[in-house]
Amino acid sequence: MTNVEQKVNFKSLKASCKNCSLVELCLPRGLDSDDLHTLDDVIKQRKLLRKGELIFNQGEESGCIFAVRSGSVKTFTTAKNGEEQILGFHLPGELLGLDGIDNRIHSCSGVALDTATICELPVKDLNVLCVKMPGLQQQLLNLISNEITKDHTMLLLLARRNAEQKLATFLANLSARFKARGYSADEFDLTMSRYDIGNYLGLADETVSRLISKFRENNIIQAERKRITILDHNALNEVAEGELSLN
Amino acid sequence: MTNVEQKVNFKSLKASCKNCSLVELCLPRGLDSDDLHTLDDVIKQRKLLRKGELIFNQGEESGCIFAVRSGSVKTFTTAKNGEEQILGFHLPGELLGLDGIDNRIHSCSGVALDTATICELPVKDLNVLCVKMPGLQQQLLNLISNEITKDHTMLLLLARRNAEQKLATFLANLSARFKARGYSADEFDLTMSRYDIGNYLGLADETVSRLISKFRENNIIQAERKRITILDHNALNEVAEGELSLN
DNA sequence: CGGCTGCTTGAAATGAGTCAACATAGGTGG
DNA sequence: CCACCTATGTTGACTCATTTCAAGCAGCCG
Numbered sequence: 001m002t003n004v005e006q007k008v009n010f011k012s013l014k015a016s017c018k019n020c021s022l023v024e025l026c027l028p029r030g031l032d033s034d035d036l037h038t039l040d041d042v043i044k045q046r047k048l049l050r051k052g053e054l055i056f057n058q059g060e061e062s063g064c065i066f067a068v069r070s071g072s073v074k075t076f077t078t079a080k081n082g083e084e085q086i087l088g089f090h091l092p093g094e095l096l097g098l099d100g101i102d103n104r105i106h107s108c109s110g111v112a113l114d115t116a117t118i119c120e121l122p123v124k125d126l127n128v129l130c131v132k133m134p135g136l137q138q139q140l141l142n143l144i145s146n147e148i149t150k151d152h153t154m155l156l157l158l159a160r161r162n163a164e165q166k167l168a169t170f171l172a173n174l175s176a177r178f179k180a181r182g183y184s185a186d187e188f189d190l191t192m193s194r195y196d197i198g199n200y201l202g203l204a205d206e207t208v209s210r211l212i213s214k215f216r217e218n219n220i221i222q223a224e225r226k227r228i229t230i231l232d233h234n235a236l237n238e239v240a241e242g243e244l245s246l247n
Numbered sequence: 248m249t250n251v252e253q254k255v256n257f258k259s260l261k262a263s264c265k266n267c268s269l270v271e272l273c274l275p276r277g278l279d280s281d282d283l284h285t286l287d288d289v290i291k292q293r294k295l296l297r298k299g300e301l302i303f304n305q306g307e308e309s310g311c312i313f314a315v316r317s318g319s320v321k322t323f324t325t326a327k328n329g330e331e332q333i334l335g336f337h338l339p340g341e342l343l344g345l346d347g348i349d350n351r352i353h354s355c356s357g358v359a360l361d362t363a364t365i366c367e368l369p370v371k372d373l374n375v376l377c378v379k380m381p382g383l384q385q386q387l388l389n390l391i392s393n394e395i396t397k398d399h400t401m402l403l404l405l406a407r408r409n410a411e412q413k414l415a416t417f418l419a420n421l422s423a424r425f426k427a428r429g430y431s432a433d434e435f436d437l438t439m440s441r442y443d444i445g446n447y448l449g450l451a452d453e454t455v456s457r458l459i460s461k462f463r464e465n466n467i468i469q470a471e472r473k474r475i476t477i478l479d480h481n482a483l484n485e486v487a488e489g490e491l492s493l494n
Numbered sequence: 495c496g497g498c499t500g501c502t503t504g505a506a507a508t509g510a511g512t513c514a515a516c517a518t519a520g521g522t523g524g
Numbered sequence: 525c526c527a528c529c530t531a532t533g534t535t536g537a538c539t540c541a542t543t544t545c546a547a548g549c550a551g552c553c554g
Contacts, residue, residue: 077399080488085403099399102385102392107399127384137374137384142349144391149346149354151398152324156332158405159449163510194533202406204511209534225519225533241327410542441501451543456502472501472551 043067046117055110055118056097062106064120065097071116072191076199077108086200088150089113089174089192093181098147101140113191158202161242166201167211168240171221175230187229215239218246285376290314293364302357302365303344309353311367312344318363319438323446324355333447335397336360336421336439340428345394348387360438405449408489413448414458415487418468422477434476462486465493 046069049055056062058078066073073090075097087108090096100106101123112118130137157169179185190197194212198205215221220236222229230236238244293316296302303309305325313320320337322344334355337343347353348370359365377384404416426432437444441459445452462468467483469476477483485491 077403079403079407083407085399085406087399087402099392099395102389104389104392107396127381130384131378131381134374134378137377138349141391142351144388144395145346145349145351147395148391148398151395151402152332152334152346152354155334155398155401155405156324156326158402159332159446160326160330193531199406205532206512206534207510209532210510213534440499452500453502453544454542456500457542460502 043119043121046119049112049116049118051112051114053112055112056100056106058106058109060106061104062097062100063124064122065095065101065126066110067095067119067121068092069117069119072113073110073116073118074113074192074196075108075110084199086196089196089200091177091181094177095143098144101144113196163201163203163207163211164214164246165240165242166203167197167208167215168236170197170201171215171228171230172233172236172240175233175236185230185233187227190226190228214246220246285380290366290368293366296359296363296365298359298361300359302359303347303353305353305356307353308351309344309347310371311369312342312348312373313357314342314366314368315339316364316366319360320357320363320365321360321439321443322355322357331446333443336443336447338424338428341424342390345391348391360443410448410450410454410458411461411493412487412489413450414444414455414462415483417444417448418462418475418477419480419483419487422480422483432477432480434474437473437475461493 049071055066055073056064068090070092072092073096074086075088075090076084076086078084088096090110096110097106099108126136126140130140157166161169174188174190175185178188192200193205194208195205197203198208201208212221212223215236216223218235220230220232220239222231235244239246296318302313302320303311315337317339319339320343321333322335322337323331323333325331335343337357343357344353346355373383373387377387404413408416421435421437422432425435439447440452441455442452444450445455448455459468459470462483463470465482467477467479467486469478482491486493
């Protein structure tokens with residue numbers, strides 16, 4: 001199943017880790033070099049997915065968490081009546097499937113938004129490793145804890161903010177995440193549709209469309225279909241905070 | 248700090264655990280008896296809180312998670328501009344503060360809604376125990392995983408449901424939780440104000456008031472201020488699911 | 495007993511949704 | 525390679541659920 005016996009002997013720590021995207025997440029709070037290699041060995045080969053392909057399905061027991069290497073991914077729950085609620089969009093270097101970390105059942109599904117590569121990380125192996133590496137244990141808890149905090153921020157956004165603030169927050173957040181991952185904070189492509197954005201933010205897709213136009217008319221962004229250029233981060237943040245209302 | 252040396256030698260497992268509310272949560276998926284006692288020893292003495300008293304504060308590092316023994320509690324985040332978003336209400340036997348499980352900083356605050364007793368559980372001690380008790384490790388992850396799932400359900404509720412469905416879901420959920428804890432599913436007191444309910448559900452408090460009246464007029468509930476009696480669980484669930492729309 | 499806070503109800507205002515028509519891009523097959 | 529077709533996005537007009545504003549009421553605490 002895993003290839004723990006496989007030896008790794010490169011000079012550079014990063015270069016020696018096949019699946020850096022996930023391992024990098026653990027670096028900031030210091031696992032030592034040996035630990036990192038052990039962890040890296042547990043991470044399954046990347047998998048290539050086409051747009052729309054399922055990574056894991058709500059209700060199934062994958063026993064894995066996942067890391068995005070390239071491309072992007074959305075997660076969503078499906079209600080009894082069949083309607084979907086998008087829970088998050090995941091960029092390269094980010095994790096998903098943490099809701100299945102107890103090794104039981106995923107409470108949401110993950111789907112590729114475009115061509116994407118993802119790494120699989122079997123929770124079982126992680127648990128075994130945790131005994132040997134107390135640092136990893138802590139890292140894992142940190143990650144989940146952050147997940148909860150993110151959800152709480154989202155609850156606030158959905159419950160208390162108007163459409164303008166929601167979309168501005170969404171764009172500002174995307175920008176910050178691209179920046180954190182080494183991409184441009186000013187110019188990026190939306191891999192998700194207007195419908196997806198609306199679903200995620202609790203808005204009709206027409207509303208999203210209208211707001212994008214409004215932001216453009218106010219010279220806050222430039223928007224050509226999927227391509228977004230942020231012209232005025234300051235104004236965008238002010239709209240997000242409700243300090244600035246447009247038109 | 249903790250009283251690990253303290254010996255416990257009662258016959259009944261439950262009777263021998265001073266802080267059953269938390270320990271019970273771990274029972275369903277089987278820690279053995281010795282483990283339970285060890286766990287119980289780590290749980291700090293109950294604390295008595297008056298209405299409005301703070302249990303833990305957003306931004307502070309308590310290093311603890313908490314279990315409600317009696318009374319009820321709300322958790323909420325405070326945004327930059329000072330406005331609050333209630334994240335959840337917690338009944339006896341339920342946990343809170345899991346967002347601070349990484350032993351760092353709480354991303355929300357907890358406050359007693361009425362006179363309440365709560366137990367404190369230092370995460371540090373838990374981590375130590377986890378090494379000795381692999382089962383506990385798993386239990387903890389399960390709990391957090393469930394927390395995430397609950398948040399996801401809430402995201403769906405806030406983003407996709409109308410006011411009627413939100414309130415019906417809220418009441419049905421409360422009822423189920425009371426039942427699960429051995430209280431009546433039909434009759435209970437709301438310890439939170441209309442304002443709190445509205446804040447939690449992303450509604451104006453006037454809307455909550457109006458809906459309660461509407462539910463009463465439709466003979467779904469009886470409502471005398473804080474006292475709620477559910478007359479028709481079936482109808483309530485149908486409203487929650489959007490299968491039934493009132494008036 | 496009075497004042498305060500929380501609750502209820504009404505009337506008016508409005509933000510976002512719905513419905514509908516049209517535009518554009520990208521993909522497919524002839 | 526072009527023409528068509530379907531997806532997705534845009535924009536307008538109208539509707540309506542929920543909010544906001546406002547007034548009155550009821551329970552509760554000091």
